[in-house]
Amino acid sequence: MYLRWLYYFNRLNFALLKLRLSGRVEFCEGCDISTRDFRYRGSGKIRFGKGAVLERSVFPAVFDAEAGSEIIFGERVWLRGKYCANVFTAFAGARIEIGDDCGFNGAVLAAKNRVMIGKKTLLSWGVSIMDSDLHDLSNSRKARISTVEIGDYCLIGVHATIMPGVKIGSHCIIGANSVVTKDVPDNSIAAGAPARVIGRLDDRDRAS
Numbered sequence: 001m002y003l004r005w006l007y008y009f010n011r012l013n014f015a016l017l018k019l020r021l022s023g024r025v026e027f028c029e030g031c032d033i034s035t036r037d038f039r040y041r042g043s044g045k046i047r048f049g050k051g052a053v054l055e056r057s058v059f060p061a062v063f064d065a066e067a068g069s070e071i072i073f074g075e076r077v078w079l080r081g082k083y084c085a086n087v088f089t090a091f092a093g094a095r096i097e098i099g100d101d102c103g104f105n106g107a108v109l110a111a112k113n114r115v116m117i118g119k120k121t122l123l124s125w126g127v128s129i130m131d132s133d134l135h136d137l138s139n140s141r142k143a144r145i146s147t148v149e150i151g152d153y154c155l156i157g158v159h160a161t162i163m164p165g166v167k168i169g170s171h172c173i174i175g176a177n178s179v180v181t182k183d184v185p186d187n188s189i190a191a192g193a194p195a196r197v198i199g200r201l202d203d204r205d206r207a208s
């Protein structure tokens, strides 16, 4: 009985959330969103593809979408906040694009221009991805802004940081605590600070 009421309560909250954010946030068919954990700020557009899930978790998911920005989640993207919050910040005019079947467990993504992640890529807790330095380095050295791209079927390990301009290929693993400052080719294991390729991998499309 209690579970049934909880189910209807969540359905009602979800319907109210959709109404409140209509025109800015689009939820496609079959999305399962814990409204309690959903935080939206700004006026940018967000789209959750079919079957996207925001789990009822310990930590919330924050979607910070400034004017003219877009945050696009593919189908069946799974957001979990078991150890820390997921935070997606798209600054004015920026775009964050996440492919189908990606999984997040407490990552921070900050885009001034563009951050793109392919399909079936998993991001562990404490991962940070930024496409800009966010602050000027000095009076003469302005903040870099450069697109970050991560391919399909990657695993980004605990507390890894992906720096501006980096392109990580498909079927890659980034080791725990790594700081990735340079491109990583397909089918590589890269680790360390700065990250270096320490091994090669076969494909990960059937890895769990």
Ligand SMILES: CC(C)(COP(=O)(O)OP(=O)(O)OC[C@H]1O[C@@H](n2cnc3c(N)ncnc32)[C@H](O)[C@@H]1OP(=O)(O)O)[C@@H](O)C(=O)NCCC(=O)NCCS
Pocket: 123, 124, 125, 156, 157, 158, 173, 174, 175, 176, 177, 178, 189, 190, 191, 192, 193, 198, 199
């Ligand atoms: C990167 C990783 C996959 C490497 O595994 P591996 O291929 O078995 O590599 P090894 O453990 O044999 O280590 C190879 C070398 O890389 C070093 N290394 C491994 N992981 C490293 C890391 N995260 N940072 C720095 N160096 C690392 C090892 O010390 C070793 O160095 P050596 O050759 O000088 O002795 C693994 O260490 C890792 O970090 N996994 C990610 C775990 C994770 O975050 N999972 C997500 C949970 S949701």
